[in-house]
Amino acid sequence: MMHNVLPQLRAARDWTQADLARELDVSRQTVISLEKGRYDPSLPLAFKIADLFECTIEDVFQPNGVA
Amino acid sequence: MARGAAKRDSPPVWPLFVFSATVAFLAVPIAIGSAGARLGALGGLAGMVVPFLLGVRRARLVDHGDDAAPPSFFELARESTARAGRMFVYVAGYILLVFLVWMAPASGQRKDSGLAGLVVATVASGLIIATVVDGARLQRRMGGVERQIFLQSTSLAFFVTVLGAVAYALFEVFLDAPKLSMWLLWSWGMAAWGIGSAVIAKRAT
Secondary structure, three states, X not given: OEEEOHHHHHHHOOOOHHHHHHHHOOOHHHHHHHHOOOOOOOHHHXXXXXXXXXXXXXXXXXXXXXX | OHHHHXXXXXXXXXXXXXXXXXXXXXXXXXXXXXXXXXXXXXXHHHHHHHHHHHHHHHHHHHHOOOOOOOOOHHHHHHHHHHHHOOHHHHHHHHHHHHHHHHHOOOHHHOOOOHHHHHHHHHHHHHHXXXXXXXXXXXXXXXXXXXXXXXXXXXXXXXHHHHHHHHHHHHHHHHHOOOOOOHHHHHHHHHHHHHHHHHHHHHHHO
């Protein structure tokens, strides 16, 4: 599983998990699993997340052990 | 406007009715059935009630974890069963089918199945094929963690059922353990799928 900074990115925009789920067109369960690092997104979803936060996939997701 | 939108988006209540009716129906073989029927019905009951309770728990903790006033148990049950949607219809249909098989006379005592038997068997197998096709469509439409849960629980149920069946077959061969009906095996396979889905979903969140 990968480390991610989704909670920080979401908090910076003052979004709830439900808001983010709506923006990404996924369930709130998916957002919770992503934020807890229990689910690695598919490539299309990773691109969608990066696009939404106007950054690269590497800015959002890093392999575990990489700072 | 937000209130109106929330009302429009409120989950349907029919899956909760289907769930309740099926659970009530399962009480019949548990109360008056043979040992095998009772075991199969208990498997069906576990396969429905465990995911239901975990679904209610998920609705309370995940979907309404931040709410100041959590919804009533009925609302949580409604949301939980609505999420599974027509899967409950399929499970209810399967349980009805098993009940029909249980009620049917044993093959040695059957005088003439005739046209009625042919119609029942054809319609039932047609419905099963339609269910499988619909399940495959449903899986293709799924995204996010739900797809992962569906695929993991399906493979888990498959391996648990197959390995359990092989292990039991060894007891049959070497220890003369009583032969089990295939209907019991399929019912336990479905129960394994239901419980596996709930447990994997709980671990994923």
